[in-house]
Amino acid sequence: KGFFGRLTEGLSRTSSKLASGVTDIFTKRKLDEETLEEFEDLLISADLGLGPTERVIDRLRKERVGQDVTDEEVKTILADVVSETLEPLEKPLTINPGHAPHIVLVVGVNGAGKTTTIGKLASKYVADGHSVLLAAGDTFRAAAIEQLAVWGERAGVPVVTKAHGADAAGLAYEAIEQAREEKRDVVLIDTAGRLQNRSELMDELGKIVRVIRKLAPDAPHDTLLVLDATVGQNAISQAQAFTEIAGVTGLVMTKLDGTARGGILVALGDKFALPIHYIGIGEGIEDLRPFKAQDFAKALTA
Ligand code: GDP
Secondary structure: OHHHHHHHHHHHHHHHHHHHHHHHHOOOOOOOOHHHHHHHHHHHHHOOHHHHOOOOOOHHHHOOOOEEOHHHHHHHHHHHHHHHHHHHHHHHHHHHHHOOOOOEEEEEEOOHHHHHHHHHHHHHHHHOOOEEEEEEEOOHHHHHHHHHHHHHHHHOOOEEEOOOOOOOHHHHHHHEEEEEOOOOOEEEEEOOOOOHHHHHHHOOOOOOOHHHHHHHHOOOEEEEEEEHHHHHHHHHHHHHHHHHHHOOOOOEOOOOOOOOOOOOOHHHHHHHHOOEEEEOOOOOOHHHHEOOOOHHHHOOOO
């Protein structure tokens, strides 16, 4: 099964909720204000966000009020709006070898999938012919350090680690120095995601960025925020916090497999207008792919 098939299957809990709602609301009814209101509630409860929901409703109202409308037609309009909302955000992360190295800082709360995403990206970039180095900057979790070491081994790339509890900024500095010595073109830096203590997190990420800039004033070249789809609306507040704290430049959404909250990516895209670089649909190396708005819209409305 290809990635699109697996994405569709992964999003089936989200899409079946939408599809059965659409069928309940629109079957054998003319489109009127009452059906529109019910549909609006459905879209909001499916996490699509206010902006995209209003655009779907407006389009239906303009084009179809007083007419019969099939659920397939409604789903097509929904897919179109989702696609139009997310297409401008479909931007693969590009590694600029001229940065020597291109420095990517990866942020997000614990459990979002940062370490796993870095491991998958390492393999991907190696396959693309890049020379990669990883920095195990989540020094608060011993398991994260080990986990990244395993991914590094799998991808055949070195992982700079320090003991549990060590200074993450110092580690980032050493990793960049090592990458320069070894002429590597990508450094992926993991970080700890303790959002419970916002000021500590802000201090720590701020320090990492300051230290990185001592070596490379224009870095980090990308700051990826990793968000877990299964947390639904919580992803919005995480994005709010991390964009304020860390100057996020792009998103990765994980765990779109088996969640009923997949609609949240539409709300996030609409609200933050940040590039969506990758989506994850599983724990394996092949389960992270560049985001494609049309495929996502189709899978969401399957
Ligand atoms: P971190 O704390 O942000 O570094 O998160 P981890 O990378 O340790 O991931 C937390 C858990 O989520 C691990 O068990 C991962 O295997 C799992 N995970 C990561 N991405 C995905 C995904 O796309 N789908 C699923 N089902 N699990 C994932």
